[in-house]
Amino acid sequence: MTKKKVFVISHSHWDREWYMAFENHHMRLVQLMDDLFDLFENDPNFNSFHLDGQTIILDDYLAVRPEKRAELQHWIDVGKLRVGPFYILQDDFLISPEANTRNTILGRKLAEKWGQPVPLGYFPDTFGNAGQVPQMMRLGHLDTVAFGRGVTPTGFNNQTGDLGDYDSTYSEMYWQSPDSSKVLGILFANWYSNGNEIPDTKEAAKAFWTEHLAAAEKYAATPDLLFMNGVDHQPVQKNLSDALALARELFPDYEFIHSNFPDYIKALKADLPKDLTTVKGELTSQATDGWYTLANTASSRIYLKQHNTATERLLENHTEPLMALSGLTDAANQDRLTYAWQTLLQNDPHDSICGCSVDEVHRGMMDRYARAQQVGHWLGDAALTKLANKIDTRNFPGESRPFLLINNSSVPQHDTVNVTLEWERAPFTAGKPNALYAMLEEKRQALGDFHVIDREGKMIPAQVVDTQVKFHYDLPDRAFRVPYMGLYITVAVAATVAAHSWAGFALVPGTGHPQVASDxxxxxxxxxxxxxxxxxxxxxxxxxxxxxxxxxxxxxxxxxxxxxxxxxxxxxxxxxxxxxxxxxxxxxxxxxxxxxxxxxxxxxxxxxxxxxxxxxxxxxxxxxxxxxxxxxxxxxxxxxxxxLPAGSRQLKIHVAGxxxxxxxxxxxxxxxxxxxDHHQAESIFEVVTRPxxxxxxxxxxxxxxxQQAFVDLSDAQKGVTVGNxxxxxxxxxxxxxxxxxxxxxxxxxxxxxxxxxxxxxxxQGPFTGDLTVQLHDGSRTDTLAAWQTARAGQITVDVQQLPVAHEGALAADHTYLQVDNPAFAITAMHVSPDTGDVLVRGYNMTSAPQDVAVTYQGQAPDAVVDFLEKPIVGVSVNTTLRPAEIRTYRFKQVGAND
The missing domain is CATH 2.70.98.30 (Golgi alpha-mannosidase II; domain 4)
Known part of the structure; x- marks a missing residue:
């Protein structure tokens, strides 16, 4: 009779920060890694250690032990340390689709620099699993995932024969996304600690293995039994080789193997039966008593979620599109962008972004958000400056101050935007600062009326809301700082800017629209x-x-x-x-x-x-x-x-206290x-239908x-979309x-x-909340418009002052991206740091096939690529999108400067 194989995988689920502050856990990580190196050196029978699927652990160790880099590389090279495939272990639902994607991309790149990434999508402790994980894993070249929550195993002796949607006969199953992408799923049916602290004494070992082998066999679909030797922050079991030797002696009918995920997955796939269950969509412990789904982490420390959304919108909808449009795509700036993403992702582990840690952890997160935003703004400002120098402003009057409004959302933006323009400058080289201040202050007090015009000279609703003289400075790239006093005019501009477009305007002297009326x-x-x-x-x-x-x-x-x-x-x-x-x-x-x-x-x-x-x-x-x-x-x-902006169908709600x-x-x-009996909400690369x-x-x-950007409740005649x-x-x-x-x-x-x-x-203290409401008639067209508008409600218009009477290669009004089907929701437009190509990613918001055409700068894409930028075999740019399909279009090195 063939022996059942007991695959024991050593690991430690490493929450970087949780019930202690980051550095407390960090110091214990250093000890763990030191112990591993010692064990690798002295125990040839110790197969390997799974480093929890996250490559950031390597950086954390080297931050304290930089002299150990060569030794660390050695143990990865010989297969003792198993790394990747992700950068961190994220919460699926509370970070954006793009943050989920970049975690996969960055993790894969970093892991490949060290060695071969573990070929496993690893979600051991995620607080629910997003329905699009199988599709995302396939796009990241992973066909197997392991997870701990969301599905109930029933065991092969289940007599009912009537499995629920979230039941599986075995701990192994197939998991399918709404687009029909499918991966092999491994459920930690007895948790990711079912092989923790294996005894090395006879009586204890006999009791341990008798209980635990039966528990694993109850659900396993194959003779390959998985035992996870570790748990949260668990030190490595140094006597494991002795403990397994004892197990072989006590249980000769089993083959005990200290192993690793690649070897286990290979054996598992060879032995899989044909009757595996297929579970579909999101796995959020729907078929439980509802007390421990941990979904309320979505409202813990809401200020964190608001800063997270602000940082994601900055990088995804401002910094990256502006870098692409301006041509700010050199390697140095791409490295800065990667640094911003890594800083943001360090806040995305489940115990961090979920707000379910001690206070010291979340105070540290606020610093990371600030740093990521500072880099995002720095790159965005540099891109705006570069783009401004390419815009032709000769159509605007010479006495005007032209400026650009840029809408990186998928619907026209109607919001009133405050635009602050430098009207006059007095450099410190022209006199003493206080004298320059006084001179400009006198001019400020003598200012007359102003109004705003578009490129055709048509007056646009606007009102001056502030004038000010203040200190400012320029920092040239290759020269010393330039301080000056400036006279600034802030004007509230109520202009409509088309989707994925910029539009030029100018502030000019003269009487404008009537003043504000209040009652x-x-x-x-x-x-x-x-x-x-x-x-x-x-x-x-x-x-x-x-x-x-x-x-x-x-x-x-x-x-x-x-x-x-x-x-x-x-x-x-x-x-x-x-x-x-x-x-x-x-x-x-x-x-x-x-x-x-x-x-x-x-x-x-x-x-x-x-x-x-x-x-x-x-x-x-x-x-x-x-x-x-x-x-x-x-x-x-x-x-x-x-x-309620003029021309808008969206009511905006702001509450503060x-x-x-x-x-x-x-x-x-x-x-x-x-x-x-159901509603719909935006989730990760999906508008999901929930009961x-x-x-x-x-x-x-x-x-x-x-939810991500919105939730919708509708019937056939009417509907309400609430954005946030x-x-x-x-x-x-x-x-x-x-x-x-x-x-x-x-x-x-x-x-x-x-x-x-x-x-x-x-x-305790000040708080704010921002919501939107849009009403629709329940039809496909009206509903999609409401959903797109709700998504756009999270995206503000970019503003940039333009040079006066400047000859440039780009028109002051321009649409750079066109999408002919509102069912396609754009999630990213950025430049590949590897090839310089422009990548436009999005997903089908509907459960029906959709045809879509996307053009960037007037050109069609040359390929559809996966997350690793490899062309997808059998899919062309004209292939109909499957329901909820995620698609990335590649445009070969097309920029606004071409």
Whole structure:
């Protein structure tokens, strides 16, 4: 009889930062690596160590032990250390599609510099798995994944014969994306620690292997049994060779192999049966009681998510497109861009971006966001300067100050943009700074009226909002700094800029549009929408095209939260508290649109009661907590601004406050009344359809979900799309057809396996939230328009002052990218650092095949490529997109400077 093979893989799941600050874990990592080197040197029977699928660990070690680089390379070369394929172990849902992609690309490149990457998509502890992971892995040249959550193994002795959508007979299965891409999936059915701390004494070893072999055999589809020898931050088991020798002696019917993933996967594939289950789409533990899906990490420390979105939008929708358009594509600047991406990705591990670590971790993240943004702005500014010097401005009057507005989104932008222009400069070489300041200040006070014109000389709605004299300086690339005083004029410009286009304008002296009008009317409107603040402080929204009104649609409510950073836990018998009537209401009307600003008060408990501290310190399970809210109340004032640009169908909502309360949650509720059994939300390279009611096993009264840019609730006649900026958690309340988006969540402990206080997670202090609403008629065309507009709501218009009367090769108005099908959502436009080619990536937002044509600078792409820029066999630029297909178009070295 053929022996079953027991593949033991040594590893340590290495959260870089979690229940201790980064450097605390870092120092333990150095010890782990030192121990590994010693073990490799002295135990020839120790096969190898799996370095957790993330190459950043190598950099972390060398930061302390740079002299060990050659030895590190040696152990990788001989196969003792197994590295890659990712840069970090990310959270799938809380980072953008592009951040997921760059993690794969950067990890692969770095791993290949060291050696052969492990051929395995590795997701051991991800808090849910995105439905497009199989397709993303295929595009990254990986056909096998390992993961720990989302699927329930039933065992081959399951007698029901009726597997659910998220059940698998075996711990091995196929996993399929919506586009039909399929990979082999390995579920850690007994977790990624089922072979941890193997005993080396007879009695203990006999008991260990008797139990653990049976547990593995219960689910394994083949005679190849996987045992993961390690767990979170686990030191290497130095006596493993002795422990396995003992296991061979005690269990002679098994072949015990200290192994590695490449060898295990090869053996597994050779032995796979034909009856493997195929699971489809996202795996978020839908078929559980709902308490430990960890989806509420989407609302922990929302300020992190907002900074993350801001940094992603900066790099993806500003820095990279501007570098491509300007030709700022040299190797030195590409290296700077890579550094920015790596800095951002260092915030993307699941315990970091999920906001479920101790306070010191998340303070460090804020520094990384700041640094990544500084680099992104530096590169973007350099690109804008380079692009500006190519724009022809001779059509504008000589006394004007021309400028450029650049829209890198996929829909026309109608927002009013504040543009600050240098009207006059006085260099320090011309006199003393204070005298120059006084001279320009006198000129400032004598300034007359101004208006804004486009390239054809047509007046554009605009208004001067500020004038100022201030110090500034230039930093030439190859010369000393140049300080000066400048006279600056800030003008609010209400211009429409076409999708993927730039448009030139100029500020010129002369009377412009009428001044702003203000009153206290509680209503704003344009041709498409109307929003009215009602007596109870809620907002009714009307689609004026359809004459469809959603009464009392928007309201803000507060509830108690006695949970932790992982899980929201409501208070028994707690009634949501709605914000009060609108106060201090001001409506502002300009040629560019209308705004409505007002205040609402939430009178809420200051915290939970004293019982919560007892339950936290005693590590009482989240489901067994009985703490209530304090009887002491205080006011939390919400400052709300509704904005409706002229010509736009999107209502923008901004809310701000100063939170001094604890243990609570604020949600924005959008009450639609739409009755449907499902809704749709943007996820990772997918608009996913999710049920409005969880499965029969669900016990959690909440059903939290993840989103990227929007969530949509519709029927055949109407729909509501709610967009957001960094507000990744929502749920749908099916009885009232309500979309509830979390704006603020405040808790005082980390949670999980002990008591770790996190006072910063109470999010006390100023906070903001930004949302959008667009109404549609339920048709494919109108729905796609709403989705694209919601995505564009996260992208601001770039501004750049242009030289006066300048002869340039590029027109002041120009569309650089054209997409003929709104079903295709652009996620990236950047230059390949390897080839200089322009890459445009996106995905099919629909569940139907789509034909799409994409042109860049008037040229068609030459190939469709994968994430590693290899042409995809059998797919041409004209091939119809599969449902939810991710596609990257390659344009051979086409730039705005060509």
């Amino acid at each position: 206290q009317e509680p209503l704003i409107q344009n041709d498409a929408l109307q929003a009215q603040v009602t007596a109870d402080g809620s907002v009714s929204i009307t689609d004026r095209r359809q004459q469809q009104t959603y009464d009392h649609c928007l309201r803000f409510v507060d509830t108690g939260d006695v949970g932790n950073e992982y899980i929201f836990k409501d208070v028994a018998n707690d009634q949501p508290i709605q914000a009060g009537p609108a106060k201090n209401l001001t409506r502002t009307v300009t040629a560019g649109g209308q705004t409505l600003a007002y205040e609402q008060v939430l009178r809420i408990p200051v915290s939970a009661d004293e019982q919560l501290a007892v339950e936290q310190q005693s590590v009482t399970d989240i489901t067994e907590r009985h703490a209530q809210r304090s009887t002491q109340l205080a006011d939390l004032t919400l400052h709300v601004t509704l904005t 100063d939170n001094q309360m604890r243990d609570h949650r604020i949600q924005a509720l959008f009450v639609t009344g739409i009755q449907s 409005n009611t969880p499965g029969k096993q669900w016990e959690n009264p909440e059903d939290p979900q993840h 900026f960094g507000l990744n958690e929502y749920q749908v309340l099916p009885k009232t057809g309500t979309i509830a988006v979390t704006v603020l969540r405040c808790v005082g402990e980390m949670g999980d396996w002990g008591y770790f206080p996190t006072p910063d997670a109470q999010c």
